[in-house]
Amino acid sequence: KYGCKKYAQWDDIVIASIPLENLEALAAEGAVSRIEANGRASALIDTTALVVNALPIYESSDNHPAYTGAGEVIGIEDVGFDLTHPNFYDVSGSQYRIGAFWDQLSKDTIGSQLPVGRDFIGQAEILAYGQSTDAPTQTHGTHTSGTAVGSGYDTKYRGMAFESDICLVSNAITDDIEYIDSADIYKYTTAIDALGMKYCFDYASQQGKPCVVSFSEGYSPYLDEEDSLFLAVLDRMTGPGRIIVTSAGNESIEKTYFEKPAAQQEAGAFIRCYKESAVYRLTSAEPLRLFFYYYQGEKGLPTDTVSFTTDEVVYDSIVTKELICREDSLSLYVYRSTSSFIDEDVYQVFVKANRTLNELSPLPLVVGGEGEIKVYGGSKMAF
Secondary structure: OOOOEEEEEEOOEEEEEOOHHHHHHHHOOOOOOOOOOOOOOOOOHHHHHHHOOOHHHHOOOOOOOOOOOOOOEEEEEEOOOEOOOHHHEOOOOOOEOEEEEEEOOOOOOOOOOOOOOEEEEHHHHHHHHOEOOOOOOOOHHHHHHHHHHOOOOOOOOOOOOOOOEEEEEEOOOHHHHHHOOHHHHHHOOHHHHHHHHHHHHHHHHHHOOOEEEEEOOOOOOOOOOOHHHHHHHHHHHOEOOEEEEEOOOOOOOOOOEEEEOOOOOEEEEEOEOOOOEEEEEEEEOOOEEEEEEEEOOOOOOEEEEEEEEOOOOOEOOEEEEEEEEOOEEEEEEEEEEEOOOOOOEEEEEEEEEOOOHHHOOOOEEEEEEOOOEEEEOEOOEEO
16 A cells, blocks of 8 residues: 565564655554664774774874874784785775784794794785684684774774784684694793784884784783783883783673672672683682572572681692582682782682582672682683
């Protein structure tokens, strides 16, 4: 009757084209409850500079020249690079901008002086290589590079430093394990990540240019492991003309941290983990108490409790306790040590169950004591 063409239907909801001149009459039909024609999706990379208030620096002023990345090196350490992407050229598409590329997963290591993989220098070598080893399954590096340095290829969808020179490092993450020989897995530590950032700074120094290194990978630092040295060495390699920027949102969808203020008696959170085991870390300068409560049924009261105190968890030893409730069993391990970086004790808390922790009845981790207590988890061991 109104010239509509139906494309699909689910009960009383229909996708159809409607001639605009008949829209009002169709809407007046008693059988029609609602018509929607919502807006389409849109690309937003052209608004990034506006959102972060970078537009003023693209224009020269009495206080500074125009900052577009020209004369600077932007280093990107990430996974999954398409080295032939148009964003890695200038806006005209004639000038290739990647000067050096280290593929830490490369199997071609003959003659390489690097601890893992090998690097490629200059346009000819890099384009002949074409892509990082993990590019068939990873694309994140190409994506983040577009945001940071993409030229836009003569479009409005360009990155922040669209005229910069580029140095890329393809590092390794847990999902890259298929590309690593089992005999070499031990080599891929945070030390290699740090060397990747140094690689970018060294390349920039050879070019006589300042450098910003972008690192957009999820990361949960722990105060009692090698990560403290990792953070310290990154701090020492930075300074004027050598800056590291890193993502702050990759872990934000999960609650990975809580604390108990000194003025508060206790604080806690329910464990959220899709595995059978999880590791949490506590820091405190004062004696503390650690509790696990196991809930069974709907009364709102815990049926079983296990507790640890500072007095029973002596330095550099593991205290183990079991919590058994009906068909479920949990092994709880607590290890206490000092730290070289903070004036607090560090407690590692290991939880292992007979099935996935999320499948158990609610299991909270609760801390108490006179002082401030900080509790660290991770995106896969959250609260």
